[in-house]
Amino acid sequence: MRVLVYGSCVARDSVEFATPSTVDLKGYVARQSLISVGSDASSHLPLLEDVTSKFQGRMIRADFAGGLLDRLESLAADTDVLLWDLADERHGVHRFPDGTVVTRSIDTMKVASVSETLDEAELIPFGTDEHFALWRERVDAFAATLHTLGLFDRTIVLEVPWAVRTTEGDPSPWSMGVRASEANKRFRRYYDELRQRGFRRVELPEEVVLADPAHRWGLAPFHYSPAVYREVLRQLREVHGFEGFAEAS
Numbered sequence: 001m002r003v004l005v006y007g008s009c010v011a012r013d014s015v016e017f018a019t020p021s022t023v024d025l026k027g028y029v030a031r032q033s034l035i036s037v038g039s040d041a042s043s044h045l046p047l048l049e050d051v052t053s054k055f056q057g058r059m060i061r062a063d064f065a066g067g068l069l070d071r072l073e074s075l076a077a078d079t080d081v082l083l084w085d086l087a088d089e090r091h092g093v094h095r096f097p098d099g100t101v102v103t104r105s106i107d108t109m110k111v112a113s114v115s116e117t118l119d120e121a122e123l124i125p126f127g128t129d130e131h132f133a134l135w136r137e138r139v140d141a142f143a144a145t146l147h148t149l150g151l152f153d154r155t156i157v158l159e160v161p162w163a164v165r166t167t168e169g170d171p172s173p174w175s176m177g178v179r180a181s182e183a184n185k186r187f188r189r190y191y192d193e194l195r196q197r198g199f200r201r202v203e204l205p206e207e208v209v210l211a212d213p214a215h216r217w218g219l220a221p222f223h224y225s226p227a228v229y230r231e232v233l234r235q236l237r238e239v240h241g242f243e244g245f246a247e248a249s
Helices: 009-016 054-065 068-078 106-110 112-118 129-148 180-196 226-238
Strands: 002-007 024-030 081-084 093-095 101-103 122-124 155-159 200-203
Touching: 002 009, 002 068, 009 024, 009 081, 009 155, 009 226, 024 068, 054 101, 054 106, 068 129, 106 112, 122 129, 129 180, 155 180, 180 200, 200 226
Parallel strands: 002 024, 002 081, 081 155, 155 200
Antiparallel strands: 093 101, 093 122
16 A cells, blocks of 8 residues: 655554555655645745754755645655645644745744744734635645546545543643644634545544553644554545555554
């Protein structure tokens, strides 16, 4: 099963739970809001001399270039399924005076040179009417590209809510000043939009989703217990017919 991930931890961690011999991760596009896709803000990109990892640098450069659609075109013929999660929408976007847009992400906030550059740009927070309107406009172009590349029917949206509680029964921690229940309310109309447009989805109810304090990336409302990832894989197999997503033993 040749997999392309567009999103972040939800899709990527789900792939990690699949049997390695049956899944081939062809590409991973992270830290890139749909709003920044097709918006080339490269002229605002600093030298990134303070970037601490190659992955971090690649994701920042790709986001500033807005090059997701080019990446999809180059990988479409080698992709059996595109897993899309909306996790990286949660921070909002920055719009420069020239109208170009980049994603506000963990990486851009941590890299001082980028953070300073973004001081020149307007923040459009996730969940606001303006953010949703801009995002909905980009869905049109994204869906059209997916149809053109023959990827629309192979795209699966992972509609997994933030976990309100942990596996130990404690409230999950807030993330970027937002608690899980509030984040889930903000995400609802984004998922509703994709549902109305006919995107195939993996859907989990809030009551079965738990955050895992032992997660490899630490405790967060979107770092789930193993049972959540196994249910994602089960739906990919049994609901959507992608047999390659067998669970690793």
